[in-house]
Amino acid sequence: MNRFITNSAEETEQLGERIASKLKGMEVIALFGGLGMGKTAFTRGLARGLGADDVVSSPTFALVNEYSGRVPVYHFDMYRVTSWDDLYSTGFFDYLDTGVLIIEWSENIEGALPENALRITISRGENDNQRIFDIEGVTLEDIGG
Template sequence: MEFIVDNVDKTMDIGVQIGKLANSGDIICLIGDLGTGKTHITKGIAKGLGIDEHITSPTFGIVNEYNGRHKLYHFDVYRVNDPDEIEAIGFDEYIFSDAVSIIEWANYIEELIPVEHLSITIDKLPEIGENYRKITVNFNGNKYDYVKEIKI
């Protein structure tokens, strides 16, 4: 599925819809360049999960934890130089738990991502306008069929 958005509110709205539909144990992979909106999607997902805390990207801490309808683990693996680093923090214990796991820069650790996951790629569209983004949502595994309900 593809969505073209022209502002942060629409980006976050897609996240809110995903968060409202997300289930225990979901793994959501975010891919996109710096400044494309990965953290805004995450803020929306958190809001959809009923999390009222201020969401920030855990760039230096690798993972932040939040409590809502489901626990949320928010990973940022941008600064991970070797997949062994992320494994050392118990990555498998996090993503194979009952929490919803969001992984920013998931393409950096592809070999550690389970086959069954939701993937969201965000691309800038400067040829249309400065704030335009193409959000591509793909899922691997039937448990993520709920994304078919997303509308903007």
């Protein structure tokens, strides 16, 4: 596991961009962390790093937002997903292997995540702006840390 610390939303977006530069195009990125931890800011940077010009927003009510870049980006919000039926209704399984999937509230679908998913746990740091990213599935060298 690797740890990265950001001190602003801008730095969180930059971390997302750095990770995006190493993606091949079929990864599942599972985000774990509570409200206000920066999941959408991270996704904004990741999408930008993959060449998406779209405005990135949380897909809370849509369940999935799609962005066009050098590879398709599918941004899921699993906050309201509480059962396998709910998960199937999102179309999640149809999106696997079609682009980069980034999933907010992955703790709600832990049993459905691919074994090789990049797992990122985000927590609050020493102050309100600082975030700690614990990342499994990528090394410091992979993203130039």
